[in-house]
Amino acid sequence: MRITITGRNIELTEGLKAAVEERLGKLEKYFTPDTDVFVTLSVEKERKKIEVTIPIKGHMIRSEQVSSDMYVSIDLVEEVIERQLKKYRTKLASKKMNVADNFNSEFIETEEGDDEEVKIVRTKRFGMKPMYPEDACVQMELTGHDFFVFRNAETDEVNVVYKRKGNTFGLIEPEC
Secondary structure, eight states, rough: OOOEEEESSSOOOOOHHHHHHHHHHGGGGGGGOOOOOEOOOETTTTTEEEEEEEETTTEEEEEEEESSSHHHHHHHHHHHHHHHHHTTHHHHHSSSTTTTGOOOHHHHHOHHHHHOOOOOOOOOOOOEEEHHHHHHHHHHHHHOOEEEEEEEETTEEEEEEEETTTTTEEEEEOOO
């Protein structure tokens, strides 16, 4: 694995780099040697945050952890990614995802009993009247949800607005 570490509002000491490489190095058993791993360490007030992104053939494996200690955040992020990989092993290896060649063959072929199937337990249907993204944000706030699906009045396409950190909003538009 090739680990790229960047810092925001933090001096990247050799100790921090070594801790990241040591902890994330444990993930090498899952990936091929040419897999890129992008790590961003940042500090915002007393919050020490690490973001790890692993792009694999049009998909992303990602985790973000925050704590009061950067070394604790580093430990947490490695554990979360490892749990994600184990949980979704069968999905990642499937032909539909087409990402199996990014993973170490031993990881893909190993069978473990703790794989959980993704189960959809509820389906909702609702009418979508055209509205502007700003109106969709207001509607989302009124329903108390973290996202809202709507038909964009300008493009007539299905879009999603969602809450972001810092009391801001995001818009997801389809790309054709």
